[in-house]
Amino acid sequence: MTWTSLRIHAPESERAAVDLLDGLGPAARPYAGGTGLFLSDERRHLEQLVDLKEIAALAEVERRGDELHIGAAVSLWALERSRELRDVLPEVAALLGAIANPRVLASGTLVGNICLAAPRTDLTALLAALDARVICLGPGGERDLDAVDLPSGPGRTTLRPAEIVTRLSSQSRRSSSDWPGSASTRSVGPTASVTVLLEGADGHVTRTAVAVGAAVPRALRLTDIETALTGAPLEELPGRVTEIVAAVPPELDVTSDGHGSAEYKAAPAGGAVRARASRGGRKARPCP
Numbered sequence: 045m046t047w048t049s050l051r052i053h054a055p056e057s058e059r060a061a062v063d064l065l066d067g068l069g070p071a072a073r074p075y076a077g078g079t080g081l082f083l084s085d086e087r088r089h090l091e092q093l094v095d096l097k098e099i100a101a102l103a104e105v106e107r108r109g110d111e112l113h114i115g116a117a118v119s120l121w122a123l124e125r126s127r128e129l130r131d132v133l134p135e136v137a138a139l140l141g142a143i144a145n146p147r148v149l150a151s152g153t154l155v156g157n158i159c160l161a162a163p164r165t166d167l168t169a170l171l172a173a174l175d176a177r178v179i180c181l182g183p184g185g186e187r188d189l190d191a192v193d194l195p196s197g198p199g200r201t202t203l204r205p206a207e208i209v210t211r212l213s214s215q216s217r218r219s220s221s222d223w224p225g226s227a228s229t230r231s232v233g234p235t236a237s238v239t240v241l242l243e244g245a246d247g248h249v250t251r252t253a254v255a256v257g258a259a260v261p262r263a264l265r266l267t268d269i270e271t272a273l274t275g276a277p278l279e280e281l282p283g284r285v286t287e288i289v290a291a292v293p294p295e296l297d298v299t300s301d302g303h304g305s306a307e308y309k310a311a312p313a314g315g316a317v318r319a320r321a322s323r324g325g326r327k328a329r330p331c332p
């Protein structure tokens with residue numbers, strides 16, 4: 045591929061994008077910001093691109109009650125500034141303000157970030173903790189799946205041929221409780237990203253989400269820890285956390301890669317879970 049031989053198509057609807065991809069075959073790729081695609085090895089094999097940015101419906105952030113739908117063409121920059129995001133998913137807004145650089149934020153998208161299926165991006169643990177879902181459209185119609193199930197491994201997704209992600213959706217964590225809980229996310233370099241969300245009522249933890257990304261091929265929820273934390277009195281939380289997360293959780297099947305051996309990564313991953321959960325417990329305050 046040379047840049048001059050590359051053909052770029054700009055459909056105006058989601059259906060037209062899918063039809064184009066279906067007709068053009070595997071040498072065509074959808075893209076939004078291009079910040080990941082044009083740096084990847086994949087770019088060498090590209091002949092045709094289907095630009096999703098001209099599709100007006102994909103450039104919307106839409107609130108439906110307690111749920112937010114984020115279109116695949118919404119830039120990270122526009123998203124971070126959206127009132128809807130700040131109201132419904134403030135945890136995501138806070139994280140977006142701390143990643144990448146202005147050039148990438150201006151053109152990159154949240155959906156593109158997930159479709160890259162890069163284990164070490166910052167958002168995977170948070171989206172797993174939020175139970176975020178992706179809505180896909182392909183030649184066979186629409187389907188939706190857990191955002192954590194979109195990557196099938198580093199650089200690979202479970203998308204079907206000619207299928208695109210149209211939106212990411214997630215529910216607010218604030219609607220189900222009279223205590224807003226705490227959102228706590230931490231990236232430890234490329235080694236581990238950890239999100240701990242706590243919700244509670246009447247002085248007790250009612251719901252938790254503990255997720256780890258980066259150290260593992262796909263983000264995962266640490267359900268044993270979630271179960272052990274649920275029901276704990278808030279006052280005892282910091283002490284309980286130390287007890288519950290005493291060792292690296294066995295579910296945390298840390299993998300060796302170019303960023304470090306499994307042994308090297310396991311300690312900071314386990315330590316980050318412990319630190320985040322303790323901090324979340326200390327910060328937690330009932331609603332005024």
Ligand SMILES: Cc1cc2nc3c(=O)[nH]c(=O)nc-3n(C[C@H](O)[C@H](O)[C@H](O)COP(=O)(O)OP(=O)(O)OC[C@H]3O[C@@H](n4cnc5c(N)ncnc54)[C@H](O)[C@@H]3O)c2cc1C
Pocket residue numbers: 073074075076077078079080081082083096116120142143144145148151152153154155156157158159160164165166167203207208209210
């Ligand atoms: C310099 C730099 C710094 C960065 N720093 C960070 C960081 O600190 N933290 C972090 O988490 N991330 C970081 N990133 C990653 C960045 O967030 C992603 O590159 C960006 O979000 C990808 O979005 P995009 O729209 O540009 O995707 P594109 O490059 O357009 O696409 C990426 C991949 O997804 C596919 N794709 C895109 N949209 C769709 C769709 N709707 N349906 C199906 N497939 C699709 C494309 O075919 C391609 O394979 C960084 C990237 C760069 C280049």
